[in-house]
Amino acid sequence: MAQLEQKVSAAQSAGDNAWMLVSAALVLMMTGPGLALFYGGLVRRKNTLAIMMQSFLLMALISVLWALVGYSLCFGGGGSIIGNFEHAFLRGVGADPNPDYAGTIPQSTFMIYQLMFAIITPALITGATAERMKFSGTVLFLTLWFLVVYAPLAHMVWGKGGMLNAALGGRFPTLDFAGGTVVHISSGVSALVCALYLGKRTGFPKQPMPPHSLVLSFIGACLLWVGWFGFNAGSALAASALATSAFVATHFATAAAAISWSLAEWIKNGRPSALGAISGAVAGLVAITPAAGFVAPMPALAIGFIAGLVCYLMVTKVKAIFGYDDALDAFGVHGAGGTVGALLTGVFAQQVINPIFGAGKPTGGLDGHWGQVGNQLVGVFVAWGFALVGTIVLLKITDLITGIRVSETEEIEGLDITQHGEEAYNLES
């Protein structure tokens, strides 16, 4: 009997590990080439390689930092705000599961999966600084940002002892299944600060700067949609019914958001655009991120629909009113979408989907536990706060060391040539 149980458990572990390894690969794909293409198509031709290079750089750089200290800072120890160095150099991270986080898969799998989140989060910020930030400044700033803003937030929400950790008894349990606060609010708000600090692109807003290739953006957006199944459903950390639930919620929210953004454009402009449809989809993906493993399909549709509309307004109306140059709408989509999603998670979370507070305990508003919205607000405030303060300080430091913005001549000539010595397209050769 014990032998049979062992075999069943081994089979479950194998299934979990297989799914988690695939999920890790899917999330990496979201950055490269998903985000790289999505952003790459939105910038002008002369800056295409630069924005792609920034994503690719992070794929390499964050990976190394993660192996050295990153994983440990996020998931080591039991501090309420930050981890420790117990797993520095990946000490103690191997085939044995870490039951605090995922009891059926090797800790190495958990570690590599979480790495992919740490990669894409700073990459999202490059959307706000696009077309005018120095490469050297980008490298320094995002390295510091990863250590000072991302690691504490990841630890607070997902790490053992973290004060916002809903699964492990944090003081202000914030429901954040896959990173609405840790990934999207943090990067989105930081993006806004960066956009304000850097200032507008030369010529903005009078000079037309339309996307140079929406074909690339389209491909990127589709890769993001598919990859996001790894991001959200993989956050179940097992090949389980919860993973299915998160997968399903993710898909429906995205679909609804693409429709609501398109509808808004159809009504406002008389015709829906491809850029609007894919932007809507991304907004839905962002908003469902914190909610994916807590909400049922119908609420997922609602969350997506709302996010599509809110982000549409943020990007078209609010940005125009305040006049900031968030070049690729990192704040409008990730900051706003993440905030909306995090709050709606408190509304729509149900214990029947995920009894995160214990069997029989209500989860969110639909269970009658409306106080959860208050907890979500705490998480949202903390994420906004860390992102705001951290980013301002780090930008200042970076500005003093490497400088932040390229010169006007360099900006006009283009970052591909000036920062990287290359041209994206040598079509005559």
Add this chain to the structure above:
Amino acid sequence: MKGRAKERRAVSGAETFMMKIEAIIQPSRFDSVKDALREIGIEGMTVTEVRGHGRQKGHTEVYRGREYTVDLLPKIKLEVVLPDALVQRAVDTIQKTAKTGKIGDGKIFLIRVEEAIRIRNEERGENAL
């Protein structure tokens, strides 16, 4: 037109000028124009994709709420250099084939060519065309 062509001699010493026909036409008419020219024995030409406008209005594009007016419209520029004797027929052919009757059909310009040289064997004048 013919009378004025004899007012001075070309650099080549010939009595008539060679002429370059420069035609800016709608891209959708290009294939028909090319076929029509081939039918009257004219094959050599240089074709460029250009942008421009005369009286034709452009269009508006909207990207995430930001509007751009695009008034440089895609056209095809066709350049053919011909001996004076063939020019009138070529111009008529181009004009009739490229015409749709709407604003934006384009224009044809005639420019005198001082000299023509074939790079391969250094032939000059009308022999080089």
